[in-house]
Amino acid sequence: MSEEKKSSEEFFKEIAELVEIGDTETGVAVAKKAMDAGVPPFEFLVKGICVGLATVGKKFDAKEYFYPDLVCAADATMAALGVLKPYMKSGVGKADNAGTFVIGSVEGDLHDIGKDLVKTVLEASGWKIIDIGIDQPASKFVQAAKDNNADIVGSSLGLGGALKYAQQQIEEGLKIAGIRKNMKTMIGGAFANQAWADEIGADAYGKDCFDALKKADELIRKLKEERTKN
């Protein structure tokens, strides 16, 4: 017996709920069905996946959700995005306000969970992500920023110890390369904070993946205004 045909709205609601509960397997199946049914991928992303992610963010802020919920939601999101990508003509998201974001964990830091959460949320929201990986020296951030005309360079500091100044080295490296003025920088991770961002001259600190998205969107607006003026 064939399944009753669903409307786009029903698909949006379904994927939003699946992202919210972090059900990767069913999320992938629903994304495939939606694409087969001709649901516009961009709308599926914005009205479905992003809505689910936003709910996760609210619940996390309200302490109804915790890290396991975040990780599972990110997993479901990434998997659903993987289904959508071939159906999108260029990139994944909102081309009119997207920017290019270079992301990585600083040298000596082997954590990827925070970085990947930020990557997932940004990518789902229309950013082009250049993920240079974990344990990356400042020079790699600088090179990736140059190679990709990055709008924002974001570094994650998931461990303490003597690593902290690695984020400052990235700031200095971008200045030395002569590209710092035409871009923005962000820092995040368990051992970063606003005071540290202020001290090293980073443009923003993202306290979690949702805050990082908010700050990235603010920075890109600001950057575009600055570029228009210049």
Next chain:
Amino acid sequence: MSNSTNSGTRLGAMENAPIWWPNFVAPNFTESEQLEFERYCKKILDNVTAEKGMTPWERWKATTAGEIPDRPMVHMFIDPIAVSRVLDCWSYSLKPGYDLYNYPQLFLKANLAWIARFNYDLPCVYSLWAAISMVEWGGRSKAKLMPGMMPSMIEPVVKTEADFDRVHVPDITRDGLLPPSIWAIRKQKEFMKKYGVSDVMPLTAYTEFVPYMPAVLLGMKEGFAAIKRKPELTHKHAEITTQFNIDYNKAMREAGADITISSGESGVAGLEKAKEFDKYYLRIAEESGPSNLFADSGLGVSTLELRNQTGSLGPTGWLATADNHPLDLQKRLAAEYKKIFGVLPVNAPELTPGHDPKNVEEILKKAIKTCAGPGFFQSVHLDYWATQENLDTFVRVPKEYGKELYKELRK
């Protein structure tokens, strides 16, 4: 440095492994090193005498007995990387991730020098092994030693459910970074005894381990996901890690630690999960002896209440940050359950460059004023970049402001 490649056997692989790896050989001390240890111990004794108050041991006993000591007791958590700065003299020339792991006598020296320099009550030997590397558990684990960090995991111990059958509870006398960690406690206690420090000051030791902290064996992402998706796997994990926690606490005590401190981040997955996993903390509390504290930065207020109710905080008490735990609540719980409670009023970054010692002083005064009374003591988990000025303030405020306040309380 050597590279260990014995993955899949008893010990996982360690990239940039220390020169002695995989079999720890206890280092001998040169005559000049012994003189240096003696000098540090004498300085510690001089510091205690110069204060003309209770000794740190007396403060500990008074605090745990629910009495008011002469001032709030001061404790510090200092990991092997942070403690190295006292040797480095803030010149950044040491590579603690390599140097202290290759030459553990430097770790011992740094611990003693730090107590002598900062003159506080409860020294704490942190472990050299790290809950973020875990090669001691064997399996297919892989970790990396880096210049400025404790070793970190590259490949987790457990990748599939079947891997659990290959995992063993580590042998503390033999495996990886466990023997030098215990050796450091034993040697520190020996020096403290030899020069009379242990008569006036207890030794605490810390195990950075949590029964169900997901990063431990499964890796961070898989571990967090398993809490939600495969709770049975997380329980299987918690069974064996709890056993290790108990074994390690016993080993620390046998090596000379008077007080053990267990990590207990039971709040990372919320209250419901904290309830589900509380039995493991209860076992650790019951089997780790009377002087075991739980240190917990991940606890939420409700989790702290829960663990007080079930008794899984143990007979002694807890250490917790102030931001997740309102100070007045901690004080109420401590009074209600007659436990001691260490407050970490200053977040680690607030002691780093750019943060004014005056601000640190205000934060500490507020914490002391709120919490003053039976059971309270002050602690901090140090950031590597903490400044000397801020650390001095951290120790000075309870000695001056706290002492005055406690004088009134004792009347």
